[in-house]
Amino acid sequence: MNGRRIAVLDTTLRDGAQAAGAGFTLAEKLALVQALSLLRVDIIEAGFPAASRREFEACSQAVSHLDSRSGAKPAVAVMCRSLPEDIVRCGRALGGAENGIIHLSLPVSDLHMQAKFKASRRDMLKKAEDAIAFALGHANAIEMGAEDATRADPEFLADYCSCAIRAGAGIVNIADTVGISTPRKMQKLIARLLERVPGFARGEAVLSVHCHNDLGLATANTLSAIEAGCGQIETSLRGIGERAGNAALEEIAAVICANASAFPIETNLNLSMLAEASALAGKISGLGIPPFRAVWGSTASAHASGIHQSGIQKDANTYRAFQSELLGFSGSRTAISQYSGKAGLAAFLKEYAAIDLSQDPDGSSDAATQILRRIKKEGAECGLAEILGELRHAGLYDLPVLAAEVAEDARTCAQKPIPALKQTIDAMRRDIENSGADLPELSDYSIIQGPLKARVFLEFRHPCRPEETLAFERTGEDAMDTVRRCFLDAANSTRALRSAQGS
Structure with missing residues (x-):
């Protein structure tokens, strides 16, 4: 596929680590750096060096860890306030890395400018210019963030982007800081900025988006920004981050895979490594594998309805949106429930016990009826052990069954x-x-x-x-x-x- 190129910045190590109850050890951060490098994200946002000595060391070692690896490697971004002392600390953490990026941020909504700085719009433009000029003495590339951009005056936001590009920022990040935007609003905002800010059209800077999930729309808003023409997206593994989190890289990748014609874009991602990186993020963040989450949830590929199970047996694509195997996740699996039928039971036994009920159609039919009857009884739990017990009782399974009373x-x-x-x-x-x-x-x-x-x-x-x-x-x-x-x-x-x- 030849499409527009989109860069991916992963902020699991920075915004993800800021999630309530999260926090990664140095070893965990370096393990994530390794996984993200194999996943081939374009930029790894390693952290906030000015936050603490420990965070500084983690960012510094992340840079060294990537430099010690051969072959192509992601750029490393470190984030800070637009203050000289913070910028100096970021520069030291990057250690002169050729592909190091200092990610600055300033508020652009009137609410944030007044509440946090008691500053005017003109003051904020001057702060952005000064911060970028100073940061360029400490890193080869600058990303300038526009905090609370989706609640800012659109005209001022365009002026802010133009100011940042003139000052030397190679990336300007539009942040939906409180996740308040909607897909339609996001698409209009990004299209307007690309039209109104000459620096974007001339290729002097990349327009990036960073969407939060407070209203459950981070992934949808990020996809709308892609449709509108943004050049970079900022995501995290499993969407972990402040409050309700960020746009989840797994969900965005899945949507793009499932709708290739609607998203004619290219990334540098090695999608086959996505499941492995996702699992690592789940383990070290303590999130585990929640059910009912798109793409990576424990039930995301499980089919428990008889109608669905029957359809899947006829054509694997009848009840799945995309081939999860492309992202390294497991394919469809059959789960037995009170809504399952004989087709589902047969598929379940073939998958989990290599039992083919069609070998004894008469006896199997009676046994299947009994098993399904038991499952459909209110409150009756029936997993593989119980099902095999029923088959053994019917003479259709001759191996010993390890059941609850045996262990x-x-x-x-x-x-x-x-x-x-x-x-x-x-x-x-x-x-x-x-x-x-x-x-x-x-x-x-x-x-x-x-x-x-x-x-x-x-x-x-x-x-x-x-x-x-x-x-x-x-x-x-x-x-x-x-x-x-x-x-x-x-x-x-x-x-x-x-x-x-x-x-």
């Missing part, structure tokens, strides 16, 4: 508190294995404990095809007991799949 030793783990979650998971795995089960590698997990029920998601490397994954998800009143049941499902799946491969 009594694992019950001791259910008494351990969630604060020791990783240790509890590891101990429960050992106990399940000590009871005679075999488990593949646990690649990721997430436990969400609500006031009444817990939702558990465990993801394993496929026991026979390590490049693939198997996911087990359950909801129950007790978190650790629900975890144990997911482990038992995984153990039964492993036994069945390995047995089928060996036969």
Whole structure:
């Protein structure tokens, strides 16, 4: 595809680290730098060096970490207030890096200018000029941010952009700081700036957008800015950031993949590495894998309705918007629910236990009816272990089934508190294995404990095809007991799949 080139700045290490309850260690930041480098984002925003000695060191080492790698590497941006002492600190953190960028920011809405600086519009233009001129003595490139741009007077915003470009800024960033814009407003704003600011048309500077998600529109607003012609987008992995977060890189990539004709653009991203980078951000931020989130959520590729399951069997594209495998995420998976039918049950058993119900159509039909009847009973939980138990009772499955009552030793783990979650998971795995089960590698997990029920998601490397994954998800009143049941499902799946491969 030959389209307009869009640059991607990732702000997971800066805005993401500012999220309430977040905060990355130095080792975690460097791991993210590595992942983002492999993902091939154009710019990694490493942090805010003036915030603390620790943050300065993290930004400095991020620059060194990239410089030590061979081949093409992203530029590194560090952000600061438009104050000389902050700018000097940014310059030191960049250490003279050829591809270093100092990212400055000043407010442009009357509300922010008055509340924060008691300054006039003319004062703000002078501050921007002075800050950029000073920063150019400490870095090779400057990005000038327009804070609260979507609530600014459009005429003044155009003047501010022109002023920043004349002063030497190579990137001007339009920030929807409180996430108040809408796609239509964003598109009109960006189109107007590209038309009214000569420096953008002449290629003297790149127009960038940074959208927050307070009203749930960060991704939509960013996509509208792309449609309007912006040259750079600022995103974070999983959308983590201040308050409700930022535009999520995973969602933007998915939309562009699914609507290539509507977005004839090119990026430098190695999309096959996106899932890996996303998973790392989820782990070190403590977010895990939430359900019902677009693209990366635990249920994003799960089909639980009988109508959907039947359609997927006929054509994989009937009930999915894009090929998640292109981004490195798992493909569609079948989940059993009270709305599943025989087609879904057959697909589930084939996927998780290599069982083909069509081999015994008469007996299988009766067994499937019984299983579905049990599932549809109000309040009846039915995972792989219970389904295999029903098939064994019907004489359609001859391997031993590891069920709840078999793994009594694992019950001791259910008494351990969630604060020791990783240790509890590891101990429960050992106990399940000590009871005679075999488990593949646990690649990721997430436990969400609500006031009444817990939702558990465990993801394993496929026991026979390590490049693939198997996911087990359950909801129950007790978190650790629900975890144990997911482990038992995984153990039964492993036994069945390995047995089928060996036969």
